Amino acid sequence: MRIEARIWLVLLTSFLLALMLVMLPLPDWATPFRPEWLAMVLIYWCLAIPERVGIGIAWSLGLFLDVSSGAILGQYALSYATMAFFTLKLHQRIRVFPLWQQAMTVMFLIIMHQVIVLWVKGIIGQSINTLAYWLPSVVSMLLWPWLFLLLRNIRRHFRIA
Amino acid sequence: MFADHRQHYLEDVRSALSIVVYPLQLLVNAPFKAADWASSEFRTHERLMEDNARFSLENLQLRAQLQKFDAMENENMRLRELLESSFKAGDRVLITELLRVNMEPYTHQIILNKGSRQEVFVGQPVIDAEGIMGQVVHVGPFTSTVMLITDPNHALPVEVNRNGLRSIAIGTGDLMQLELLYIPPNGDIKVGDLLVSSGLGGRFPPGYPVATITQVDIKPGQRFAKVLAEPKAELQRTRELLLVWPSPTQASNALNDAASNTAADIKPEKKAIP
Numbered sequence: 001m002r003i004e005a006r007i008w009l010v011l012l013t014s015f016l017l018a019l020m021l022v023m024l025p026l027p028d029w030a031t032p033f034r035p036e037w038l039a040m041v042l043i044y045w046c047l048a049i050p051e052r053v054g055i056g057i058a059w060s061l062g063l064f065l066d067v068s069s070g071a072i073l074g075q076y077a078l079s080y081a082t083m084a085f086f087t088l089k090l091h092q093r094i095r096v097f098p099l100w101q102q103a104m105t106v107m108f109l110i111i112m113h114q115v116i117v118l119w120v121k122g123i124i125g126q127s128i129n130t131l132a133y134w135l136p137s138v139v140s141m142l143l144w145p146w147l148f149l150l151l152r153n154i155r156r157h158f159r160i161a
Numbered sequence: 162m163f164a165d166h167r168q169h170y171l172e173d174v175r176s177a178l179s180i181v182v183y184p185l186q187l188l189v190n191a192p193f194k195a196a197d198w199a200s201s202e203f204r205t206h207e208r209l210m211e212d213n214a215r216f217s218l219e220n221l222q223l224r225a226q227l228q229k230f231d232a233m234e235n236e237n238m239r240l241r242e243l244l245e246s247s248f249k250a251g252d253r254v255l256i257t258e259l260l261r262v263n264m265e266p267y268t269h270q271i272i273l274n275k276g277s278r279q280e281v282f283v284g285q286p287v288i289d290a291e292g293i294m295g296q297v298v299h300v301g302p303f304t305s306t307v308m309l310i311t312d313p314n315h316a317l318p319v320e321v322n323r324n325g326l327r328s329i330a331i332g333t334g335d336l337m338q339l340e341l342l343y344i345p346p347n348g349d350i351k352v353g354d355l356l357v358s359s360g361l362g363g364r365f366p367p368g369y370p371v372a373t374i375t376q377v378d379i380k381p382g383q384r385f386a387k388v389l390a391e392p393k394a395e396l397q398r399t400r401e402l403l404l405v406w407p408s409p410t411q412a413s414n415a416l417n418d419a420a421s422n423t424a425a426d427i428k429p430e431k432k433a434i435p
Contacts, residue, residue: 016177023189023262028397031266066177068262070270070299071305074169076332126314128267 007052007160014041014151015061022117023068032132035140036110038065042080043106044151046087047094049160058084078115083109099145107141174298176277178431181302184204185260186272186304192225193261252366253406254288255279259399260304269295269309269332269396275404278305284364284404292370292393293317293358294402309396310371311336319371322351327359329386330371336396339372341388346379348386 018041026034042061045053062077070074087094087109094105114137121128155161260272275281277300285297287307295309311332312315319341320327326348330339344350354374360367372390379386 020185020189023186025189025193025261025263031263032261034266058334062181064178067175068182069265070268070272071265073175126268130267 050091055081057085075120079113083113103141104145105145110137176301178362189262190260254403269305269312276301279307286365288403289394289399318359318361319356322355322357339390344386344388
């Protein structure tokens with residue numbers, strides 16, 4: 001298989017799996033803890049192959065998430081695009097961080113994404129006033145090292161650079 | 162985002178994208194569907210017999226009740242003819258199934274497996290066996306999104322079944338709770354009262370059960386009483402739902418009735434955005 005095709009196949013599969021994890025229904029008590037799978041996978045690919053994955057892909061992924069989750073069109077597109085922008089800006093710095101520091105940075109990137117979503121929701125009158133809203137960023141931080149290692153192994157296995 | 166929220170220009174885009182998302186949603190739903198299938202397939206014979214006996218008993222009871230309802234409906238029609246306001250019962254319904262996929266956190270929305278190919282339209286009421294569930298907000302070719310009555314952005318015109326006291330039931334973001342607006346402190350309302358849809362606003366057909374009152378809190382000095390209610394529909398558990406096509410004259414009749422009865426306090430269907 002040509003290398004380009006292989007890269008896009010791996011990317012598409014990982015994004016689809018992440019989107020499915022986002023859509024998977026959880027029991028009520030677990031719902032607030034759901035990590036931001038799609039955002040994390042997106043951040044990883046932005047870090048690993050910034051010349052291929054960027055704001056455009058982030059924007060379209062966000063649009064799909066908008067449709068699948070019934071949010072206002074453009075809410076996630078905007079926040080994912082912004083998140084991808086900052087990840088790309090910082091990617092050379094984040095790459096050399098130790099894992100725990102990377103996880104912290106990812107948490108801040110995801111918090112930024114959540115702030116934008118909160119703004120949009122506030123403007124259209126769906127305000128959220130519970131601190132549980134911020135839990136996904138913390139859970140994502142805790143899961144980041146494992147996701148990072150997993151995705152790095154996948155990337156090396158398929159020899160994507 | 163402005164175009165989507167205020168003008169609804171982008172409904173076509175959304176419905177086109179929903180086709181792409183549909184296979185994913187089916188895939189996520191598949192394991193749950195398989196589990197359902199397995200649990201119904203591997204029922205024991207005794208269980209089935211038991212169920213059968215229970216259902217035929219229930220059927221008997223319901224049919225006995227229905228006889229009474231038939232008589233009452235006739236009587237109701239006759240009385241309404243006297244009042245010169247025709248009341249057409251009998252809405253067209255379609256049974257649909259829920260796709261078990263996760264939606265936006267902190268909003269109450271669900272996805273149904275019927276869409277514009279089955280003539281589902283935006284604003285269509287959705288009910289279950291117990292009462293009103295919500296209304297359709299987005300329609301794609303194969304799926305549609307329903308906003309439940311407990312969504313913080315949803316408001317539903319209701320009346321107390323006992324005495325016709327009208328109010329608006331708004332969602333609280335809690336699946337077991339609705340709040341009633343504009344109930345004066347001296348309003349005749351008690352814990353346990355049944356709320357039915359009033360048909361004002363023209364979106365929901367009148368007379369479907371909505372909720373039962375669970376708490377009435379009157380504070381002297383407050384202009385309105387704080388009234389909470391629990392939805393009749395099993396918003397958390399129901400898997401089979403009914404889409405309702407209200408008969409066209411019904412909603413406008415309800416409006417006329419209300420207008421002629423009193424200077425009705427007609428409130429808009431949707432809560433105004435602050």
